[in-house]
Amino acid sequence: MTLDPQLILDSLPLIAQGLGITLKLLLYSALFGIGLAIITLVMRISGRWYLSWPAQVYIYFFRGTPILVQIFIIYYGLPQFGFIRGSILWPILREPFACCVIALGLNSGAYVSEILRGGVLGVDKGLTEAGKALGLSSPQRFIYITAPIAIRLSLPAYSNEFISTLKATALASTVTLMDVTGVARTLVSQTYAPYEIFIAAAILYLAFAWISYVALAWLEARASRYVKKGN
């Protein structure tokens, strides 16, 4: 089998048409995931079992099952519920795009929740005590002391998670979405040149992952300005 570099170059702009959907899937699911992660984090550290248990079950489920299975469950499962079909959100929820954002967001939320919890546990207990001694309330201590430090501690792990979500968006092509992988699969069925076309797709993902990585590394450096060098 010989590789046709020209075909790779030619297919790049075609596959790039899928970038928009890939990007939207990534950003929406990442934001949804962060929201869920914050809510479940607060539930878990609330110290109330009726909040912490549901959060733990959610995290356990989404970390323990394949994303593809989750996408299928949501894509084929949501229409089974009459109240969902009858809801005003149905025009959105029936779309594969929304199903993928929900599945990817739920999945990412479970992981990010764990990452943030690690960050919170990494914050020096002495700092919250100083906050108490100064008279700050428990929510004030969380917002002004614990959270900013926990976020900085979480960024390296979050950066990995973000890129995992980017790669997971490729699964959206299984429910007919025309993201980068979806477009690539369509091209393959037209040209019978899977080798070159998937290499082109891989190049696009790599470039995208690299940009995300650089952006998050910049954010991390910014968030760590106050940390002593060499410490």
Next chain:
Amino acid sequence: MSGAQPVIVLDKVCKNFGAFRALINVSLSVSKGEKLVVCGPSGSGKSTMIRCINRLEEHDGGHIIVNGHELTKDSRNIDAVRREVGMVFQNFNLFPHLTVIKNLMLAPRLVRHKNKDEARAVAMKYLERVRIPNQADKYPSQLSGGQQQRVAIARALCMNPEIMLFDEPTSALDPEMIAEVLDVMTDLARDGMTMVCVTHEMGFARSVADKIVFMDAGEIVEAATPEAFFTKPQTERARQFLSQILAH
């Protein structure tokens, strides 16, 4: 100090960690403006006792009354006490993500609801008082240990407390920085602040303290003036402790 009303009263305070008895019937009273130094061997309960005063630890028995508020589960009393009591920790506990000035402004803004300009003015006043106004915009990690501890003292003073608690404020410092922190504390004492200070700096204790309390194994073993404590300690345990401390 006789006749002045007590602002801190500990009455038969007990504190257990599991089966371990960290404080056993500790009774103590500190009057307004009084300077109390607490000393004793490691693990004797000094930190536990001082941390009970602002409810960083919850006592299991007895009563603690600070500035007229009894410390109970009632969070209003706890809030009231914490607003009136400042605390300085052994390892500073400055907020690493905030600059010095923002460390000082945080609590006055959130707890006292001061606006930015008021909070900044108060913060600058106390930074001058601890003699580091020019470090206001640095992060704590950019300061020396002695400077960080002075910032921590200023941060507590910004809340305008009636009482200051110090838990071994110089123990984490290099020897050459101890004096600059003790100087600030001596100034504070001279201005009439009520102070409870866990420290092994016996020179400071001798010159500043009105009373010294010696703890061992969760109990107050001796309470005396510095003069009496240093020249004729009443118990063998205190004599031993002093000979170890003063041998250095």
